[in-house]
Amino acid sequence: MNYKDLLRKDKMPHIWCPGCGHGMVLSAFLRALAKKDFDPDNVAVISGIGCSSRASGYLDFNTLHTTHGRAIPFATGIKMAKPGLKVIVLTGDGDSTAIGGNHLIHAARRNIELTVIVFNNNIYGMTSGQYSPLTPHMKLATTAPYGNIDYPFDLVNLAKGAGATFVARSATVQPRHLEKVIGQGLDHNGFSLIEVITQCPTYFGRKNKMGSPVDMLQWQRENTSTTGKEGTIPLGIFAQEERPEYGENYFELIKTLGEGKSGE
Amino acid sequence: MSKKLIQGNEACVEGALAAGARFFAGYPITPSTEIAELMAKKLPRVGGVFMQMEDEIASIATIIGASISGAKAMTATSGPGFSLMQENLGFAAMTEVPIVVVNVTRGGPSTGTPTKASQGDFMQARWGCHGDHPIIVLAPSSVQEVYDLAITAFNMSEKYMVPVVLLYDEVVGHLREGVELVASSEVLNREFPTVAPANYRPYATGDGLIPKLAPFGSGYRYHMSGLSHDETGFPTGNPATIENLVMRLNDKIENNRKDIIKYKAIDMEDAEVILLAYGSPLRSAQQVQKQARARGEKVGLIQLLTLWPFPHELLTDVYAKTKADFIVPELSLGQLADEVSKSVPRDKITRVNRNDGALITPAQLEQVLKGVM
Amino acid sequence: MSKDWELIISGSGGQGAILAGIIFAEAALADGYNVIQTQSYGPEARGGASRSEVLISHEELAYPKVQDCNLMVALTQESLDKYGSLLGAGGILIIDEAIDSSTLKTSIKVYKAPIFATAEKLLKPMVANILVLGILNAISGIVNLEHLESAVQARVPAATIPLNLTALAEGSKIGKDLASKSI
Ligand SMILES: Cc1ncc(C[n+]2csc(CCOP(=O)(O)OP(=O)(O)O)c2C)c(N)n1
Ligand code: SF4
Numbered sequence: 001m002n003y004k005d006l007l008r009k010d011k012m013p014h015i016w017c018p019g020c021g022h023g024m025v026l027s028a029f030l031r032a033l034a035k036k037d038f039d040p041d042n043v044a045v046i047s048g049i050g051c052s053s054r055a056s057g058y059l060d061f062n063t064l065h066t067t068h069g070r071a072i073p074f075a076t077g078i079k080m081a082k083p084g085l086k087v088i089v090l091t092g093d094g095d096s097t098a099i100g101g102n103h104l105i106h107a108a109r110r111n112i113e114l115t116v117i118v119f120n121n122n123i124y125g126m127t128s129g130q131y132s133p134l135t136p137h138m139k140l141a142t143t144a145p146y147g148n149i150d151y152p153f154d155l156v157n158l159a160k161g162a163g164a165t166f167v168a169r170s171a172t173v174q175p176r177h178l179e180k181v182i183g184q185g186l187d188h189n190g191f192s193l194i195e196v197i198t199q200c201p202t203y204f205g206r207k208n209k210m211g212s213p214v215d216m217l218q219w220q221r222e223n224t225s226t227t228g229k230e231g232t233i234p235l236g237i238f239a240q241e242e243r244p245e246y247g248e249n250y251f252e253l254i255k256t257l258g259e260g261k262s263g264e
Numbered sequence: 265m266s267k268k269l270i271q272g273n274e275a276c277v278e279g280a281l282a283a284g285a286r287f288f289a290g291y292p293i294t295p296s297t298e299i300a301e302l303m304a305k306k307l308p309r310v311g312g313v314f315m316q317m318e319d320e321i322a323s324i325a326t327i328i329g330a331s332i333s334g335a336k337a338m339t340a341t342s343g344p345g346f347s348l349m350q351e352n353l354g355f356a357a358m359t360e361v362p363i364v365v366v367n368v369t370r371g372g373p374s375t376g377t378p379t380k381a382s383q384g385d386f387m388q389a390r391w392g393c394h395g396d397h398p399i400i401v402l403a404p405s406s407v408q409e410v411y412d413l414a415i416t417a418f419n420m421s422e423k424y425m426v427p428v429v430l431l432y433d434e435v436v437g438h439l440r441e442g443v444e445l446v447a448s449s450e451v452l453n454r455e456f457p458t459v460a461p462a463n464y465r466p467y468a469t470g471d472g473l474i475p476k477l478a479p480f481g482s483g484y485r486y487h488m489s490g491l492s493h494d495e496t497g498f499p500t501g502n503p504a505t506i507e508n509l510v511m512r513l514n515d516k517i518e519n520n521r522k523d524i525i526k527y528k529a530i531d532m533e534d535a536e537v538i539l540l541a542y543g544s545p546l547r548s549a550q551q552v553q554k555q556a557r558a559r560g561e562k563v564g565l566i567q568l569l570t571l572w573p574f575p576h577e578l579l580t581d582v583y584a585k586t587k588a589d590f591i592v593p594e595l596s597l598g599q600l601a602d603e604v605s606k607s608v609p610r611d612k613i614t615r616v617n618r619n620d621g622a623l624i625t626p627a628q629l630e631q632v633l634k635g636v637m
Numbered sequence: 638m639s640k641d642w643e644l645i646i647s648g649s650g651g652q653g654a655i656l657a658g659i660i661f662a663e664a665a666l667a668d669g670y671n672v673i674q675t676q677s678y679g680p681e682a683r684g685g686a687s688r689s690e691v692l693i694s695h696e697e698l699a700y701p702k703v704q705d706c707n708l709m710v711a712l713t714q715e716s717l718d719k720y721g722s723l724l725g726a727g728g729i730l731i732i733d734e735a736i737d738s739s740t741l742k743t744s745i746k747v748y749k750a751p752i753f754a755t756a757e758k759l760l761k762p763m764v765a766n767i768l769v770l771g772i773l774n775a776i777s778g779i780v781n782l783e784h785l786e787s788a789v790q791a792r793v794p795a796a797t798i799p800l801n802l803t804a805l806a807e808g809s810k811i812g813k814d815l816a817s818k819s820i
Pocket of ligand 1: 050091123124125
């Protein structure tokens with residue numbers, strides 16, 4: 001299947017700024033998904049609020065654009081009431097680690113089968129450039145005019161520590177790597193989280209004098225590595241573990257108790 | 265059928281299950297916790313899902329998700345949790361996803377008095393969410409009514425595609441009475457679309473104003489959003505479309521007030537004084553009204569079963585016919601009496617308020633009645 | 638014969654006063670009465686004195702709490718001290734023989750029974766709550782004993798049913814005895 005057939009073309013043009021990395025994440029996701037044999041009728045894409053969370057509207061699946069930070073619990077209900085659906089969450093770094101941070105760690109702990117793709121642009125894009133829990137120390141933001149004195153989460157370690165059974169990190173500068181790890185996340189039977197380093201030239205880039213979108217990708221090329229190069233942000237798969245999935249456990253319980261109907 | 269001795273909160277679970285509820289997500293909070301505990305025990309036995317979530321925000325989000333997948337879903341909480349749920353309650357109203365939220369009320373503000381009854385959530389149940397949104401709020405006053413109205417709550421929610429709040433105080437939630445566990449109304453289910461998926465516009469409602477939303481995974485791929493949207497479900501900035509949406513959301517309830525508003529009006533014909541109440545104060549009012557009639561005093565009683573939409577037409581009509589004095593006992597500073605005063609002149613309303621966690625007793629009400637007669 | 642009963646059963650937490658109230662209410666419901674059972678909750682119900690209230694009537698009941706208590710069981714001195722004043726003139730009080738009720742209104746009919754000694758004899762002090770239901774019912778004659786037995790069976794842990802039924806029977810005997818002596 002051509003991944004472009006998975007788009008709602010009549011909803012284009014998208015709202016993203018020129019050079020924004022969100023579209024690159026979305027196309028990598030669709031390329032990965034197109035290689036699987038999911039029936040689009042059985043795919044649900046859930047998002048929160050933010051520039052990144054607008055992605056759901058452009059996709060020809062069952063799509064739900066929820067409230068800020070809450071995509072994961074909405075997705076949890078959708079999945080548990082219809083376990084046959086492939087449920088994917090598209091979310092921003094603010095959406096998933098600030099206002100939605102609690103839901104993220106608890107979904108990871110339960111090991112419910114959701115594929116969560118975090119569009120990490122290190123900033124709140126939609127509200128015009130305030131710092132997020134993933135904004136690096138001393139970087140500038142509209143609410144950190146003297147440099148961000150907060151320290152950021154390491155999202156990969158956070159998810160691992162919370163019990164996520166598949167954790168990966170990639171970047172928009174590595175589209176093939178990105179597509180590959182998303183594909184592996186989609187195949188994973190359990191909670192999977194893929195952090196994607198992406199660029200917001202309009203706010204994070206401009207505030208921090210990072211230059212054009214191309215310069216920002218160049219920064220990514222120099223500061224990330226799939227081979228563990230010293231002093232760079234590592235990309236790759238950091239957890240991949242088999243553990244009974246939440247829904248499987250629950251529906252097993254239903255079976256042992258007798259009735260065996262699904263939750264619909 | 266013989267009566268069973270059960271608690272209000274147990275009756276809530278029995279009613280919900282009888283109405284077809286098969287999904288519950290919640291977070292423990294007094295005085296609603298028995299509902300979660302019983303759901304945890306019963307749901308998996310009927311093939312349903314129970315989840316204890318990390319907080320009330322997740323709880324309501326999860327049941328909305330479950331309902332989008334087609335399940336009849338419910339959560340239960342009390343004041344602090346109900347406050348946390350407001351944003352997503354508005355989301356359900358905006359996206360027209362049926363859910364039932366039970367709020368077993370306790371004293372507030374803040375953590376307040378967890379184990380005592382209060383009616384301080386009367387206004388929050390209607391106006392807790394931002395924006396002009398539709399909502400239905402039902403208020404049982406006995407264990408039997410908890411059972412019956414739990415079924416009605418699901419029915420109205422499915423029929424009107426709107427969140428329904430079942431609101432009752434701690435006393436109603438915890439008392440035990442004999443109940444007949446027989447559904448007094450038939451179980452209603454939301455309508456599904458019949459058009460071909462290619463022609464499906466989820467929010468194209470026609471004159472009925474009520475959308476037919478396809479459960480996710482049923483072959484209709486569409487978009488749902490809490491943003492102001494058009495008939496296709498996609499965001500719009502068009503002022504006329506936004507106006508239409510907000511009007512339709514509210515009109516679908518307003519146009520059906522007759523069907524939604526439930527109450528009991530007793531001895532209205534010659535009433536000179538009318539006691540008006542719901543919840544545990546109603547129980548005192550019932551006793552006092554009966555005693556007064558036995559003494560030959562012309563006292564009537566109005567029990568509200570639907571709180572919102574508020575039955576102004578009933579009160580306007582009753583007042584026009586009787587010119588009666590109203591006594592409004594409530595476990596709050598006067599949220600109910602204030603609403604009543606939109607259809608009954610203020611100087612015809614005697615307020616009886618109590619905020620200390622104790623109940624308004626029949627003896628207290630008798631005193632007030634004596635003053636008014 | 639239709640009399641309204643407003644019963645309070647009180648004791649210290651863990652003595653099963655609440656369960657006793659529920660069981661008695663259930664029996665009365667099976668007897669065709671209207672009943673309401675309520676209990677103290679929360680901090681109030683932790684440790685200290687806890688109480689269960691039961692309203693029993695052939696009329697429809699509205700207000701759910703005791704307004705004019707005419708029947709009371711107090712399993713401890715502390716609970717009697719705390720709630721004794723709620724018992725109205727002419728009311729019936731059932732207490733253990735070790736409890737002092739001298740401060741109560743003189744019009745109250747006090748039945749002192751060897752509640753804990755008998756429970757002890759059955760080797761299980763924890764059945765005192767069921768035993769006292771036997772006494773209570775024999776004295777007040779409110780419900781059909783069979784309904785009380787079924788309610789006990791429905792509400793106590795399955796393994797303890799025989800023991801609790803024995804306690805109920807013992808209590809009935811004691812109650813009948815007390816009632817006949819007091820005529
Ligand atoms: C409850 C609530 N609080 C605040 C907002 C405002 N808000 C909208 S998007 C957003 C941040 C989005 O940042 P992120 O998730 O990183 O996504 P991005 O826009 O950068 O893609 C905020 C704070 C909101 N919509 N709802
Ligand atoms: S503001 Fe930033 S994140 Fe949002 S669309 Fe523009 S570039 Fe992308």
